[in-house]
Amino acid sequence: MMAALKTKRPVTVTSMTGPQREVRALPDGRLEATVSARPVRTLRDGKWVPIDTKLRRRADGLLAPGATTVGLAFSAGGGGPLVTMSRAGRTMSLAWPHGPLPAPVVDGESATYQNVFQDVDLVVRAKPSGFSHVLVVKTPAAARDPKLATVQMGLKADRMKVEADKAGGLRMVDQAAGGTVFKAAEPGNLKPEDETPYVRGGVLNRIEYGRRFRSKQGRS
Secondary structure (H helix, E strand, C coil): CHHHHHHCCCEECHHHCECCEEEEECCCCCEEEEECCCCCEEEECCEEEECEEEEEECCCCCEEEEECCCEEEECCCECCCCEEEEECCEEEEEECCCCCECCCEEECCEEEEEEEECCEEEEEEEECCEEEEEEEECCHHHHCCHHHHCCCCEEEECCEEEEECCCCCEEEEECCCCCEEEEECCCCECCCCCCCCCCCCCCCEECCCCCCCCCCCCCC
16 A cells, blocks of 8 residues: 555555455555456466466477466377366366377367267367366267267366265365365256257267266257
């Protein structure tokens, strides 16, 4: 506040600023807070930097966003985890259960692994505080593939226990401290308005953290 008064310009109060809130001291002695609905900044080397979800190839070959509130990396193809996410010294990973992944097509914050099944793409997308992943079913024949009846991701949670929450989602709880490190909403599916069992160029299924679900057509 003294700096704002002296310079006659707003000064950020870093100790009161977070990923979704910025507090500034104003020259007239007031404090001003700007609150965002989702994270817009994250700490890097002790400094706040803007959120950047655009994917880039790291030195180890994995794909990672520029700056998010969690550590995040996507597969560049082949074996190994589809997604690895870390926070507060804990790490979780998801693995595609149907063999090696193809090299993805990268577009901004999204990585598309084409034809993980015939005419079915797997798309993962970096978010400010995590990620999403969906299966894109592109033809009626692909929607009838029996492999889509159950798609269960391999899940590893380092020093965390996985629990279902009351809303139908999942949470990963630190075994030592007891706090929730990661959480996921209940999986769902998106369909066109006519409720046909496939989507041309869109999304039919959303699979999160190995959970199963069924659409109105009986396909998960």
